[in-house]
Amino acid sequence: MDEKKLTELLNEVRGGSREVAEVVQLLKGWPAEKLGFACLDHHRALRTGLPEVIYGEGKSAEQIVAIFKKMAVHGRMAMATRVDAEKAERVQKESPALVYHRQARMLTSGDPEEIAIRGRGVVGVLSAGTSDIPVAEEALVTARCLGNQVEHIYDVGVAGIHRLLAHRDLLQSLSVLIVVAGMEGALPSVVGGLVDKPVIAVPTSIGYGTGFGGIAALLGMLNSCAPGISVVNIDNGFGAACAADAINRI
Numbered sequence: 001m002d003e004k005k006l007t008e009l010l011n012e013v014r015g016g017s018r019e020v021a022e023v024v025q026l027l028k029g030w031p032a033e034k035l036g037f038a039c040l041d042h043h044r045a046l047r048t049g050l051p052e053v054i055y056g057e058g059k060s061a062e063q064i065v066a067i068f069k070k071m072a073v074h075g076r077m078a079m080a081t082r083v084d085a086e087k088a089e090r091v092q093k094e095s096p097a098l099v100y101h102r103q104a105r106m107l108t109s110g111d112p113e114e115i116a117i118r119g120r121g122v123v124g125v126l127s128a129g130t131s132d133i134p135v136a137e138e139a140l141v142t143a144r145c146l147g148n149q150v151e152h153i154y155d156v157g158v159a160g161i162h163r164l165l166a167h168r169d170l171l172q173s174l175s176v177l178i179v180v181a182g183m184e185g186a187l188p189s190v191v192g193g194l195v196d197k198p199v200i201a202v203p204t205s206i207g208y209g210t211g212f213g214g215i216a217a218l219l220g221m222l223n224s225c226a227p228g229i230s231v232v233n234i235d236n237g238f239g240a241a242c243a244a245d246a247i248n249r250i
Helices: 003-015 020-026 044-048 061-073 085-094 130-145 158-165 168-173 187-192 209-222 237-249
Strands: 032-034 039-041 079-081 099-101 106-108 122-127 149-153 176-181 199-203
Touching: 039 061, 061 079, 061 085, 079 130, 085 099, 085 106, 106 130, 122 130, 122 168, 122 237, 130 149, 130 176, 130 199, 130 237, 149 168, 158 187, 176 187, 176 237, 187 199, 187 209, 199 209, 199 237
Parallel strands: 122 149, 122 176, 176 199
Antiparallel strands: 032 039, 079 106, 099 106
C-alpha cells in the first residue's frame, strides 16, 4: 500500500463511502503479513516509494500465487521477477489475470501500460546487443510498472557506434538512461560522454570465456572514464529500474 492508496481509504472513511470496519479488515495484514514461507512488507511502498517485489527464482509456483493474492488486497501493481516460462504457465493457471512478459521473465498483476505516469521525465533503456535484451526488458517492464514513461533503444553497441549516434536527439530528451551491456561493457562510457543526464550501467553475463560471466563488463563500468556513471550488479535490470525511478521522481 502506498501513500496514494492509504489517502484514498482515509478519505473514503471520512466521506462515509467506506465503513471503518471494512478498512480495518483491509489493514489487518499491514504493515507486515506472515504467510509461513514469507513475510510480506506491505508498508514498503509507503515508506520508500517502491513496492515489495517477488523474486521468483527459488520460489514455487504455489508460493508465487499466494503472495500475489495477498498483494492484490492492498492494491497497486505487483511484480515477480526471474520467473521462467514453465513456472509462469503454472502460476497463470491459478491466476489467469496475471500478465507474463517472456523476454523480461516477469509476471505482473496487470498491464504496465495502464499504470498512471508519475515520473517527471522519460526513462531510456539501451542495450548494447540483442543478447542483452532480456536484462534490458526486465528494466523496462519494472520502470513502467513503477509509473514511468519509458523509451528503448536496442542493439546499439560500440561495434557499430553509428547505430547509437543515429539516436542523438532521443538520447538528449531522456531524463535518466539505463544502459545494458555485456562483453567488455563499453557502451555506458560512450553514452556517459554524450549526455548530461544520469546514466545507470547494467553489466550482463553475456560474453565469451574471459568475460567471466559479466565480471569483465562490471569492472569495465566501474572503471569508466566518463564521470558520474552509477553501476548496479550483473544482470540486475530490476535494480537499475528502481534507481531510475527514484531519480525520475525527484
